[in-house]
Amino acid sequence: MTRAVVLLLFGVLLCALAGCGERAQVVVFKQGVYQGKPDTPPYQNPPFNGDRAAWERTLATRAQLQNEYKRTHRNGNG
Amino acid sequence: MARMKFLCDAERCIECNGCVTACKQEHDVPWGVNRRRVVTINDGVPGERSISVACMHCSDAPCMAVCPVDCFYHTEAGVVLHDKDRCIGCGYCFYACPFGAPQFPQIGVFGMRGKMDKCTFCSGGPEKDNSREEFTKYGRNRLAEGKLPACAEMCSTKALLAGDGDIISGIYRERVTIRAARGTRSGPPWGWDSAYGAAQPAVAGGK
Numbered sequence: 232m233t234r235a236v237v238l239l240l241f242g243v244l245l246c247a248l249a250g251c252g253e254r255a256q257v258v259v260f261k262q263g264v265y266q267g268k269p270d271t272p273p274y275q276n277p278p279f280n281g282d283r284a285a286w287e288r289t290l291a292t293r294a295q296l297q298n299e300y301k302r303t304h305r306n307g308n309g
Numbered sequence: 310m311a312r313m314k315f316l317c318d319a320e321r322c323i324e325c326n327g328c329v330t331a332c333k334q335e336h337d338v339p340w341g342v343n344r345r346r347v348v349t350i351n352d353g354v355p356g357e358r359s360i361s362v363a364c365m366h367c368s369d370a371p372c373m374a375v376c377p378v379d380c381f382y383h384t385e386a387g388v389v390l391h392d393k394d395r396c397i398g399c400g401y402c403f404y405a406c407p408f409g410a411p412q413f414p415q416i417g418v419f420g421m422r423g424k425m426d427k428c429t430f431c432s433g434g435p436e437k438d439n440s441r442e443e444f445t446k447y448g449r450n451r452l453a454e455g456k457l458p459a460c461a462e463m464c465s466t467k468a469l470l471a472g473d474g475d476i477i478s479g480i481y482r483e484r485v486t487i488r489a490a491r492g493t494r495s496g497p498p499w500g501w502d503s504a505y506g507a508a509q510p511a512v513a514g515g516k
Contacts, residue, residue, distance in 0.1 A: 263379065264379060265379055265380075265381065265382040266378060266379040266392075267380050267391070267394065267395045268392050268395075269435065270382070270390065272384070272385055273386070273432055273433075273438065273452040273453040275438065275453075276437075276438045276439065276453060278454070279453075289455035290452075290455060290457065290472060290473065291472075291476060293456065293462075293472070294457060294470075294471075294472030294473055294477060294480075295476065295480075297467050297470050297471075297480060298480040298483065299467055300483060300487065
């Protein structure tokens with residue numbers, strides 16, 4: 232019982248001491264350098280799994296679908 | 310790969326606002342925030358022109374230059390994104406942007422400005438790709454799925470082009486050349502004079 236009380240008091244004391252800690256409350260800015268969270272490249276995750284070339288090929292093919300001159304020609308309509 | 314860019318063909322845009330709707334729907338954009346909008350010049354006057362405008366993902370982005378907390382970054386593909394956890398909603402980027410791209414959702418009854426929101430070129434933000442956190446903060450990450458921005462892919466007249474700058478400028482160049490060859494549009498592209506003076510561009514020649 233006494234041991235439990237001592238442990239409890241010790242815990243309370245630790246918590247109280249934690250409040251005395253002095254940590255910087257503001258971030259240190261480096262002018263002109265991105266300060267946010269890091270981002271992963273879009274080809275990092277499935278379905279490309281890090282294959283940048285495949286991702287670029289897919290986007291290039293998809294971008295060409297915006298060219299209806301090629302789309303109509305490919306479909307045999309002129 | 311070059312840089313990801315938008316290009317709006319003013320000869321084709323019919324002000325249908327399909328791009329605006331596609332963007333709103335794709336990213337579940339809140340009321341009052343317009344990541345994309347259609348601007349019409351000389352509305353109702355013969356010869357009016359419309360262009361679809363959003364963040365142009367500038368190579369030397371003014372928003373990035375003025376941000377006091379440096380929350381903007383360029384991706385490898387040249388897309389300008391920002392970290393909403395770091396954004397303080399000051400609105401400096403809104404003053405700096407020549408396109409009015411940064412948007413500020415109204416939070417609360419007093420209309421306080423929230424974190425800045427803008428077009429992400431459908432490439433999410435600094436969260437795990439295609440995660441719930443990314444969707445909630447930035448919208449869907451279509452680029453990570455191998456797709457192009459929804460606004461351009463939904464454009465019915467293909468006025469709005471999106472993708473690798475080299476590819477979409479090639480598509481546009483082909484259009485201008487074909488128009489000139491067919492005689493449907495003999496002059497320079499709309500806006501050419503404003504941008505480059507009255508000199509004629511080299512659009513002659515066929516396919």
